[in-house]
Amino acid sequence: MGAFFEGTQDLFTEQPTGDPRERLGRRHPRSAEALVEALKRDHHARIVGEVVAPAREARYAPFPEALDSRLRAALEARGIRQLYSHQHEAWSHVTAGHDTVVVTPTASGKTLCYNLPVIDAALKRGAKSLYLFPTKALSQDQVSEILELNAAGQLGIRAYTFDGDTPGDARRAVRTHGDIVVSNPDMLHQAILPHHTKWAQFFEALRFVVIDELHTYRGVFGSHVANLIRRLRRVCRFYGSSPVFIACSATIANPAELAGRLLGGAVRPVTESGAPQGPRHVLVWNPPVLNADLGIRASARSQSTRIARLAVKLGLKTIVFANSRLEVEVLTKYLKDVFDRDPRKPARVAAYRGGYLPTERRDQEAKLRAGRLDCVVSTSALELGLDIGALDACVLNGYPGSVAGALQRFGRAGRRQRTAVGVLVCTSDPLDQYLARHPEFFLGASPEHARIDPDQLLILMDHVRCAAFELPFADGETFGGVKLDDALRYLAEQGVVHREGPRWHWIADSYPANAVSLRSIAEGNFTVIDVTGGRKDVIAEVDYAGAATTLYEGAIHMVQSAPWQVERLDWVGRKAFVRATTADYYTDAIDYTKLKVLDEFEAEASATARAAHGEVHVVRRVAGYKKIRYYTHENVGYGRVSLPDQEMHTTALWWEAAPRALEQAFATRFEALDGFLGAAHAVHRIAVFLSLAEPRDIGRAVGDGGPESAWVAAAGADGRAEPRTLDGTAVELAGAGRPFRPTLYLYDNYPGGIGIAAPLFDLRRQVIERSTELVAQCACKHGCPACVGPVLAAENEKRLAPKRAALTVLALLRGCEPPAQPAH
């Protein structure tokens, strides 16, 4: 096997420990096999699926003929004597002037796919390039790599990062002398484009734009970035340049399509990796059932903890991915309880997530690279190609919502000659349980399509404003193919642009880029400030969407699994003041959502139901919170919350049952509501699944479909449906005169919509059918978190079981006869 340059050193630190089994486990070349054997031996019944991917040999290609000799010498000095096949393929496309996207796994040498043509052109023609990374850490990694190559061959290439940390006087040097400027979308948006004349020399000589981690530019963020690229292309045209775009993406189903929509043109894909890879075991793990009647299983957390413990004891570097920051904190706590009991010894387990301050994260990354941490627990923040050294085992605590996401996370584990192990631990989430019953779906599935909606109205308008600030628009000019006459007229009416002859000039005294966040269709981030002992330290950041449900007064907010309690929340000022606490519980918010239909675009009615989609007004209120004790998960109390409502207009689809059919199918209205709530639970998961979206992209609600939207339904403490007004007061449902129109809503969880509801409406039949399947095939008797939501045992004998109620509602929505009812 030819020598190949590794981006990282393979470091195992020798850490003396008392446990002989541990010392034995370390440096054992077959540790990963040992883990799989141990898991199979001890917990055979929990492994519901397994797949083994064999090792892959490398495929090489020679250096391109045209490659600058100085660059060739630099590569050889670093031990690289040939390329992988995909690196050569990328070179061919890029040098022929085609926008290109490279889709190969982590650690396959993607960076050389762009560094090679970029540095070659810089050496030969003084060409300049712009690199865009989603985070600062990745940017800094990249510059280090270029500098190393520089040093190896004395190339004299000037590569600089340009981000919020770049001091004022350094910025001038970057603008005028940088051959390669490494930055991020936010900087491009707020600092570079609106001051593009200062970058005139750079734009005139710009030949390449490199966009790494392309798959992260999806959903709302992706829609913003697509518009940012439109602005960039517009500015380049002004300076007479037309750069080639080189993108790198993780494995998604449609990389060329995503790249095309993001970059605004045809893109050549490079998908066959020539890099070698060790064998990989992937297991699908379902926690054991603890209560068969209720279908309650052991928590995924307990299983992930157990697997991670064993992996670490066997000497495997392990990463555990959790789907929420709360889960990260709880898992870290459990693992630290095992491995980091002695505070005098350096920590072996660490948590990593967005919201930690950048310095802390750099610190964790460095420790990981140096091999000083044995186990890291993370959210998707570590999904990206950040260089954190090599890992052996990857545990997913819960399905991350997409096969692509799962593959990307599994991809963090694996070295060239060593086996890697990935374990997907299923939670009680209905989708996870669906996968546990059909593991072949996950193991054999191809990753999903990534979606963006660059012409989403609010997002588009934000960027048209920014673009108008950058350069005046001309009559008839298009922006990414969209005609702008209406939009410009609208801006003129707002006094933001002024039309003179055929041109529209910016005349407002504002700086539009400051008001536009690329990650949301709204407001700013909250800072979390520690005020313990009279201090005022900023310890974390939370985005607007997460603030209402995690920073209310009384909330326990965790940072590195140390709990802080929120003492005061300054909503308008975007600040939360917290104090360290020793509480033994964590908090979980209770929120109500009310919808009102503004406009119906399309509808379909049958004898027993009606489905429609259109525009809605959504109001979300956090009414209170539950206090939940660690380990036992008991509910130990409640608290009230008073925060402003979150309101927005968006698109949605909804279902109603015909009143007469509803009356015949259910003895009481409460039972019907139980059914709707249960059905909503299943329908939401299936909808997320079918739309290939993230769970937080689609909101769900059950409420009164009548003109006043008088009530919303939420699950009470006993798991049963309770109709309430938005502020939590109970509503009377009974009474023959009162109309009863329970409605199940699914809505795009972003103001203005993001293109989910309409295509989902087209799939409405499938949604209801698969939801019926999900509930009917569930192994529980009366209902459980995997199908209709949590249910208390005691209630089952008295009322119609939630599972049955949900199936009845689903049958009505399908337009069929509901299943036969037992007498009650």
Next chain:
Amino acid sequence: MDLQTRLVQLRAKAQARGLAPSPASVPALGERLERLRVGAPARGVPTAEALAASVGGTVVAPGLIEVGRTYALPFEHGNVSIASGSSLADAAKSVGRLSGAVSPEQLLFLDTETTGLSGGTGTTAFMVGVGWLEGCTLRLVQWLMAGFAAESGLVARAADRFARAGVIASFNGKSFDLPLLKTRARLVGQELRADGLVHVDLLHVTRRLLRSAWPDCRLRTAEERALGLERTNDLPGAEAPAAWRRWLERGDASLLGRVLDHNRADLLSLVALLALLEHPTARETPLLHAPA
């Protein structure tokens, strides 16, 4: 009722019932935008000539109005006497701590009025005021854009003055006015050469000398305390952007005259401040340290 009336009624009913919304139709962009937010209107288009007449200037290029003034030296501004061209040149040299010799013809005073303070490519300098010395006179020239079409002419004339200058004196011009003019030049495809120029920014000087004595280092504060001048009926600089927008959008030039006055007053105070700061004793004058 007769057939005619019935037909009319039927047509009216049909119109009232309206067309059922077709699933394929998407409401027009303007309508959708209105649903999401609100908007407002109005406008008019008088000529550059009319504007020139109302502010006492002349049209020197398409859409570009020039207003000129001359001041014979010596003259008083506030309690400062501006003696001569050479005294100003000496002042520039000592206040700016310049090494080479400075001759009066090299001096260029600069102040702009803009549509905003951000300094990015969306900020326009709709008014540029410059001053220079010709023998025993101080010449002030102000250019005002009647519209964006005038910008090219404005930039060319400003660039011409810059080309003849050696030392620029301004108040915060180093970080704001000059970079802004360079940006505007680039956007209209011209270049504003300022590399060989030395910049004496009186904001920096004022800060250096008087930071501890005064509450802030704004030109108005310096004017009141050091020059002993109180402006009457001055249009604050912050209102200049709105004044110009009013002209652009409604053809209402009523405030532009006052913007010119304000800009001119700023320029004169700039000149006087330079003269004042030169005399070492002036820096110790009780005036400079007197409370407001």
